[in-house]
Amino acid sequence: MTFLSVKNISQQYFSHNSYTKALENICFDVSEGQFLSLIGPSGCGKTTLLSIIAGLITPTAGKVLLEGKEMAKEKLQIGYMLQQDYLFPWKTIMENVLLGPHIQKNRDPSLKEKAEQLLEEMGIGQTKNSYPNHLSGGMRQRVSLARTMITDPKLLLLDEPFSALDYQTKLKLENLVASTLKTYKKTSILVTHDIEEAIAMSDTIILLSSNPGKIHSTFTVPEELQNMTPFEARHHTTFPSFFKKVWKEMENLESKAG
Numbered sequence: 001m002t003f004l005s006v007k008n009i010s011q012q013y014f015s016h017n018s019y020t021k022a023l024e025n026i027c028f029d030v031s032e033g034q035f036l037s038l039i040g041p042s043g044c045g046k047t048t049l050l051s052i053i054a055g056l057i058t059p060t061a062g063k064v065l066l067e068g069k070e071m072a073k074e075k076l077q078i079g080y081m082l083q084q085d086y087l088f089p090w091k092t093i094m095e096n097v098l099l100g101p102h103i104q105k106n107r108d109p110s111l112k113e114k115a116e117q118l119l120e121e122m123g124i125g126q127t128k129n130s131y132p133n134h135l136s137g138g139m140r141q142r143v144s145l146a147r148t149m150i151t152d153p154k155l156l157l158l159d160e161p162f163s164a165l166d167y168q169t170k171l172k173l174e175n176l177v178a179s180t181l182k183t184y185k186k187t188s189i190l191v192t193h194d195i196e197e198a199i200a201m202s203d204t205i206i207l208l209s210s211n212p213g214k215i216h217s218t219f220t221v222p223e224e225l226q227n228m229t230p231f232e233a234r235h236h237t238t239f240p241s242f243f244k245k246v247w248k249e250m251e252n253l254e255s256k257a258g
Contacts, residue, residue: 009023035201038190081145085141099147161173177201190202205218206218
């Protein structure tokens with residue numbers, strides 16, 4: 001059975017004097033443990049599609065299934081990591097990490113030990129009693145990842161989580177996120193504008209066209225790149241030619257749209 005199925009998703013918006021078709025007939029499957037990226041020009045509906053997969057938006061047509069069950073009934077199985085970390089400034093790092101279990105009314109005493117382990121794995125175990133305003137942007141995103149992982153989600157959704165970071169921090173976070181997801185064997189979907197990031201982190205890349213958002217192309221990342229860290233993949237001899245292939249397809253798409 002397919003782990004995640006996106007079936008014939010379409011999304012339309014209506015107002016008193018206008019009509020917009022944001023997505024049209026989006027279909028794809030994701031295997032358990034797979035890392036898939038969604039790329040495409042601005043306005044192609046990447047974030048809307050991610051919100052539908054998360055169960056935050058009900059699509060006009062189609063459905064999303066997680067292990068054969070409709071996503072609307074499986075929201076607690078989803079982890080969501082955003083560009084902004086949305087840490088509560090009045091709570092300590094430990095309290096922020098434990099927020100998900102607290103909302104779920106999960107009082108398991110072992111969760112604090114798990115949270116400490118996650119923070120150690122993120123390289124920020126010493127910050128557990130600090131407050132968010134004492135941390136850098138990269139450290140705050142590490143906390144955000146720990147907070148996402150503490151509930152042991154079946155599916156992790158990432159909406160441009162590195163785009164607000166400087167380049168060096170971004171590269172370090174890519175490696176950390178990729179290694180963490182592989183260690184915990186998590187199935188993940190990333191939305192990004194960065195083709196290099198998509199190639200470095202993913203097994204599969206879906207390129208969406210716009211007006212309305214449709215699947216234009218699907219790329220399988222070369223296996224040798226899949227087996228490397230994102231930093232190593234960026235420096236492999238296969239990387240430039242594959243980047244050029246994806247970039248050229250994106251350029252053709254944008255030139256037609258223009």
